[in-house]
Amino acid sequence: MYAYIIDGLKEPHSLVTGCLSDMLSNRSWTSETLTVRETSLHPCIGCGGCSERTVGECTVKDDGSEIAAHVARCRLFVLISDVTFGGYSSLAKRALERTLPNILPFFTMFQGELHHRLRYENRPPMLFLGVLPQPDKRQESLFASLAERNGINFMARNVSLIFTPESDAGEMKSRLERAVEELTEGQS
Amino acid sequence: MSYSVCIASASPRVHSNSASIAEFIRQALVRNDVEADILNLERRWDMTGAAEEIGNADLLILVSPLYHDTLSWSATALLEEISMSSCSMKQFAAVVHSGYPEGAQRETALEICRCFADMHQMRWLGAVSPGLTSVIGGIELQKSGSMFKNLRYCLEQAAAFWAKGEEVPEEVTNNSQRPPMSPRLLKLMGNMSIRRNARKKGLDILRKPYG
Numbered sequence: 472m473y474a475y476i477i478d479g480l481k482e483p484h485s486l487v488t489g490c491l492s493d494m495l496s497n498r499s500w501t502s503e504t505l506t507v508r509e510t511s512l513h514p515c516i517g518c519g520g521c522s523e524r525t526v527g528e529c530t531v532k533d534d535g536s537e538i539a540a541h542v543a544r545c546r547l548f549v550l551i552s553d554v555t556f557g558g559y560s561s562l563a564k565r566a567l568e569r570t571l572p573n574i575l576p577f578f579t580m581f582q583g584e585l586h587h588r589l590r591y592e593n594r595p596p597m598l599f600l601g602v603l604p605q606p607d608k609r610q611e612s613l614f615a616s617l618a619e620r621n622g623i624n625f626m627a628r629n630v631s632l633i634f635t636p637e638s639d640a641g642e643m644k645s646r647l648e649r650a651v652e653e654l655t656e657g658q659s
Numbered sequence: 660m661s662y663s664v665c666i667a668s669a670s671p672r673v674h675s676n677s678a679s680i681a682e683f684i685r686q687a688l689v690r691n692d693v694e695a696d697i698l699n700l701e702r703r704w705d706m707t708g709a710a711e712e713i714g715n716a717d718l719l720i721l722v723s724p725l726y727h728d729t730l731s732w733s734a735t736a737l738l739e740e741i742s743m744s745s746c747s748m749k750q751f752a753a754v755v756h757s758g759y760p761e762g763a764q765r766e767t768a769l770e771i772c773r774c775f776a777d778m779h780q781m782r783w784l785g786a787v788s789p790g791l792t793s794v795i796g797g798i799e800l801q802k803s804g805s806m807f808k809n810l811r812y813c814l815e816q817a818a819a820f821w822a823k824g825e826e827v828p829e830e831v832t833n834n835s836q837r838p839p840m841s842p843r844l845l846k847l848m849g850n851m852s853i854r855r856n857a858r859k860k861g862l863d864i865l866r867k868p869y870g
């Protein structure tokens with residue numbers, strides 16, 4: 472099994488990375504991490520080229536060129552972000568937007584709403600890890616809503632977890648284990 | 660001192676629908692005797708200094724497309740920049756728009772805007788949240804035909820409230836979310852038009868470069 476991780480945090484976070492690496496090694500999964508702060512990665516320029524000029528591929532050639540390929544092939548997609556105003560940070564967002572080539576221009580109805588069809592049958596479960604400088608119920612709930620919305624758009628199972636300085640390492644590790652268990656249930 | 664408004668058009672695209680909406684709001688504010696400046700973020704990849712460009716505007720109106728169920732990167736980066744600055748702006752409003760017709764798809768992004776306003780002790784002056792805006796095609800909203808009559812009406816109404824420094828009533832926000840076309844009809848027509856375009860250009864639109 473292969474997990475693709477986008478680390479969109481402004482600074483390294485030892486608890487988040489520790490929990491993730493324990494979870495991966497417990498399962499003997501392989502993984503690849505894109506640490507956005509260490510890359511030169513352009514946000515989506517909204518050119519529409521991935522549905523016309525270079526169908527299925529991003530026209531921007533930089534450290535983000537391979538994001539769509541990894542997401543298309545992985546069995547678990549993890550997005551780590553600082554929580555800003557309840558949403559993703561701009562650093563995490565610039566990487567997330569580069570998954571756009573995996574979306575087809577065609578429309579479909581999903582869960583009673585109009586959505587774009589997806590290019591690949593593989594719909595990796597999505598794990599969203601948010602980091603807050605202090606507990607904040609409103610932002611936590613907004614982050615969870617956003618993760619759920621993304622899950623609907625990518626037609627994938629999804630779970631979000633929030634880390635704060637008050638988070639207990641042991642508890643977060645077991646919550647992450649449970650989340651991944653739930654997300655990958657039935658996957659071989 | 661007169662009341663000043665800044666409208667941030669937060670799409671990375673050139674000739675964007677956000678820019679069309681921003682210009683329409685600017686003109687509507689002028690009709691209400693309020694001058695407004697547009698901060699156009701097209702092709703802008705570094706927001707350093709953007710907060711200073713907003714200056715001492717009394718009201719910031721953010722116009723953002725919906726990318727991945729939330730504000731665009733440009734909008735998010737702008738709000739982060741404002742958050743770190745000593746910007747004295749006291750009021751905030753938003754227009755979050757998307758190609759999807761259903762208003763529910765833009766609710767989270769609007770909540771993020773509200774959250775931003777509250778976190779910075781700014782007065783929230785409400786929102787307009789139209790769908791199907793991809794059909795505007797970057798042309799002047801005034802020339803965008805009868806499909807966007809309701810959007811123009813809602814923006815006119817919203818601008819009248821914003822010009823007075825008042826919050827846009829919920830009825831206007833809700834009305835702006837009314838889809839100009841049913842999602843199922845849009846699916847049918849949209850897919851037909853995409854297929855026709857792909858055939859014309861000889862595109863293998865279902866190509867799977869990564870397996």
